[in-house]
Amino acid sequence: xxxxxxxxxxxxxxxxxxxxxxxxxxxxxxxxxxxxxxxxxxxxxxxxxxxxxxxxxxxxxxxxxxxxxxxxxxxxxxxxxxxxxxxxxxxxxxxxxxxxxxxxxxxxxxxxxxxxxxxxxxxxxxxxxxxxxxxxxxxxxxxxxxxxxxxxxxxxxxxxxxxxxxxxxxxxxxxxxxxxxxxxxxxxxxxxxxxxxxxxxxxxxxxxxxxxxxxxxxxxxxxxxxxxxxxxxxxxxxxxxxxxxxxxxxxxxxxxxxxxxxxxxxxxxxxxxxxxxxxxxxxxxxxxxxxxxxxxxxxxxxxxxxxxxxxxxxxxxxxxxxxxxxxxxxxxxxxxxxxxxxxxxxxxxxxx
Amino acid sequence: xxxxxxxxxxxxxxxxxxxxxxxxxxxxxxxxxxxxxxxxxxxxxxxxxxxxxxxxxxxxxxxxxxxxxxxxxxxxxxxxxxxxxxxxxxxxxxxxxxxxxxxxxxxxxxxxxxxxxxxxxxxxxxxxxxxxxxxxxxxxxxxxxxxxxxxxxxxxxxxxxxxxxxxxxxxxxxxxxxxxxxxxxxxxxxxxxxxxxxxxxxxxxxxxxxxxxxxxxxxxxxxxxxxxxxxxxxxxxxxxxxxxxxxxxxxxxxxxxxxxxxxxxxxxxxxxxxxxxxxxxxxxxxxxxxxxxxxxxxxxxxxxxxxxxxxxxxxxxxxxxxxxxxxxxxxxxxxxxxxxxxxxxxxxxxxxxxxxxxxxxxxxxxxxxxxxxxxxxxxxxxxxxxxxxxxxxxxxxxxxxxxxxxxxxxxxxxxxxxxxxxxxxxxxxxxx
Numbered sequence: 110x111x112x113x114x115x116x117x118x119x120x121x122x123x124x125x126x127x128x129x130x131x132x133x134x135x136x137x138x139x140x141x142x143x144x145x146x147x148x149x150x151x152x153x154x155x156x157x158x159x160x161x162x163x164x165x166x167x168x169x170x171x172x173x174x175x176x177x178x179x180x181x182x183x184x185x186x187x188x189x190x191x192x193x194x195x196x197x198x199x200x201x202x203x204x205x206x207x208x209x210x211x212x213x214x215x216x217x218x219x220x221x222x223x224x225x226x227x228x229x230x231x232x233x234x235x236x237x238x239x240x241x242x243x244x245x246x247x248x249x250x251x252x253x254x255x256x257x258x259x260x261x262x263x264x265x266x267x268x269x270x271x272x273x274x275x276x277x278x279x280x281x282x283x284x285x286x287x288x289x290x291x292x293x294x295x296x297x298x299x300x301x302x303x304x305x306x307x308x309x310x311x312x313x314x315x316x317x318x319x320x321x322x323x324x325x326x327x328x329x330x331x332x333x334x335x336x337x338x339x340x341x342x343x344x345x346x347x348x349x350x351x352x353x354x355x356x357x358x359x360x361x362x363x364x365x366x367x368x369x370x371x372x373x374x375x376x377x378x379x380x381x382x383x384x385x386x387x388x389x390x391x392x393x394x395x396x397x398x399x400x401x402x403x404x405x406x407x408x409x410x411x412x413x414x415x416x417x418x419x420x421x422x423x424x425x426x427x428x429x430x431x432x433x434x435x436x437x438x439x440x441x442x443x444x445x446x447x448x449x450x451x452x453x454x455x456x457x458x459x460x461x
Numbered sequence: 462x463x464x465x466x467x468x469x470x471x472x473x474x475x476x477x478x479x480x481x482x483x484x485x486x487x488x489x490x491x492x493x494x495x496x497x498x499x500x501x502x503x504x505x506x507x508x509x510x511x512x513x514x515x516x517x518x519x520x521x522x523x524x525x526x527x528x529x530x531x532x533x534x535x536x537x538x539x540x541x542x543x544x545x546x547x548x549x550x551x552x553x554x555x556x557x558x559x560x561x562x563x564x565x566x567x568x569x570x571x572x573x574x575x576x577x578x579x580x581x582x583x584x585x586x587x588x589x590x591x592x593x594x595x596x597x598x599x600x601x602x603x604x605x606x607x608x609x610x611x612x613x614x615x616x617x618x619x620x621x622x623x624x625x626x627x628x629x630x631x632x633x634x635x636x637x638x639x640x641x642x643x644x645x646x647x648x649x650x651x652x653x654x655x656x657x658x659x660x661x662x663x664x665x666x667x668x669x670x671x672x673x674x675x676x677x678x679x680x681x682x683x684x685x686x687x688x689x690x691x692x693x694x695x696x697x698x699x700x701x702x703x704x705x706x707x708x709x710x711x712x713x714x715x716x717x718x719x720x721x722x723x724x725x726x727x728x729x730x731x732x733x734x735x736x737x738x739x740x741x742x743x744x745x746x747x748x749x750x751x752x753x754x755x756x757x758x759x760x761x762x763x764x765x766x767x768x769x770x771x772x773x774x775x776x777x778x779x780x781x782x783x784x785x786x787x788x789x790x791x792x793x794x795x796x797x798x799x800x801x802x803x804x805x806x807x808x809x810x811x812x813x814x815x816x817x818x819x820x821x822x823x824x825x826x827x828x829x830x831x832x833x834x835x836x837x838x839x840x841x842x843x844x845x846x847x848x849x850x851x852x853x854x855x856x857x858x859x860x861x862x863x864x865x866x867x868x869x870x871x872x873x874x875x876x877x878x879x880x881x882x883x884x885x886x887x888x889x890x891x892x893x
Contacts, residue, residue: 192774200706204767205686205778205801209790213763216775 167379168234170409179401180371184228190366191224230371233379237340242285250281259286261294269299292341303335312336312347321354330369352376361389378405384439388446394453400425403432426451495519525569534558588712593619595716598662601641601670614641614666615716618736632656638737639665641673642720649673650740676747680704682724685753687805690746695738696731697746698806703770713739753779760799761788
């Protein structure tokens, strides 16, 4: 795959900015995306052009507080899994410290905060639509160069996604940049460490299948989170494929206490593929998580029968039974696991 | 008279007259010739010259040869061929020379040498080729009912020394210092001094096997904490390292670590490097290691560990269990040293002033930039800085990699003239 090197120049006056700003941003991007998710979604909603009635934006639903609370409940918070040992390329020295009781407490609180930051969920969005606006058509400038020129605004204080990126084609038209051009320019001028300009071979379909066979889900999802923005078509393709594979192999537990469990559950609920996940939860005696899933289902699909359930007073067993009767796609599996769960419960009760 | 003979020979071409030149090769016997290089004076013999250095031995060069066979392969009937074959007499025939003759002779003569350097496979080699130090001596022999399965013994130091004994004069001894270990925490070291080399190795091995020490290992791969230990003038500083680091130590310490079962450690020896003192200092330091509980009790505070592979998650190793609670920050003197690293080394710190100089070799001169060290640095800069990027780039360019770099023509030339005129294409090697 050849891609010609375009000349990048900028015609806006630049001020030498403090380096700490970018450094902080790059460090933060390791834990969370480069901009706050809420602001990102606001911007995307504002700039999206078409919004037909049938197309509901999943991002708008994802960002709701009740949905986020439910997803964090389902994800769990096991500190040992959040800070688990990664492949150790970091051969730095181990640090030992003497701490008083108070300092120990503070450290524990700090790690909880750090853990929460690590669990910030990348949103599920629709694909971003390319809207190329032609700003000016100047045929007199046609043929001024053998390649097109791209311009980006690098003045201080503007969020990266808001920056104006325009292209002057060879025939003289001045237009806003396409999505791919925007992505590349942003990465060159405001780079995020870990993000490549060319999509890594790992995300191509053949190679992706190989990694999925190995069940290395965290690797793919973490790297996709760094490499792509959540509204890129590639990100959507990769994440959806991974979630499908996890559903087939019933390996949901791999992603518990990671930032990807929430989006995964949201994906299943959005496309009404909840059954296997629910049966997995029941087999692990997580009845509350199963109820939270149903609540999520009610919020996302208010027209369905689950939307009519009352979650406050009813017994969770009744809710699940009602779901098996109404909306379950694989009712046999669910009822089987539910029966086993009840049996285990009764045994536990009888044993004391 | 010779002149007259010469003229006569010129007239009759069938007669060949070769003047025999008398030389030492023809006048003197082989034994006398060899004596000139093998003989050693009496005084020299006392000093042991006849055995090692003056060790040219008499070699019978006739071995491997037969009368009648030489460089030119001629068949002499009566000597190396029968006189009559069937009914006809065998003629004098010159056969083509045998190319393997020289090699065969060399092989025969080499086999006569007693001391030959055998080629040893790399896994069995010691520290250097010259000395047997570092070599494995196999499993120690079982004592009574104790068998030493999974034990390996290694020679650390092998010395030959002489002692002057009254009336006899000088006597040669060999000293061997051997360490024995099983890779799971048990080590022992032993020394022996005997007259025979093999005996001293075996004796040292049995001594080491009798005196075993148990050394606790942290997580199965490293020491618990850094330590410093000195023994006479040998100072050893060992530091704990994460898994995957390897043994970055002096070869003796690395050898001992392999016998103990330590896989990741950094060690630096300062002062005299005496093999016996190094082992003693190292093992002493290992045995003196404190548990985390002891460290916590010493300072009456909680001991917390931050590992880089766990993203610096604080893990509580030990809390003081004396009965008294951990101290509060008010009770701690502000001047008190709570730096764990410094406490491990008992207040000693590293002199880091020389580190910048140490990273450059002694032959790096600053004004030489077109060749030498700085040119090498500039050449390697691209690889070191763009290491991952080059790997990614090459992975992406799988099929097309060589096309773009080697610039081979698309068509395969069948025209002979074109092939003759074709120059060797300028090869661009990728910066890998």
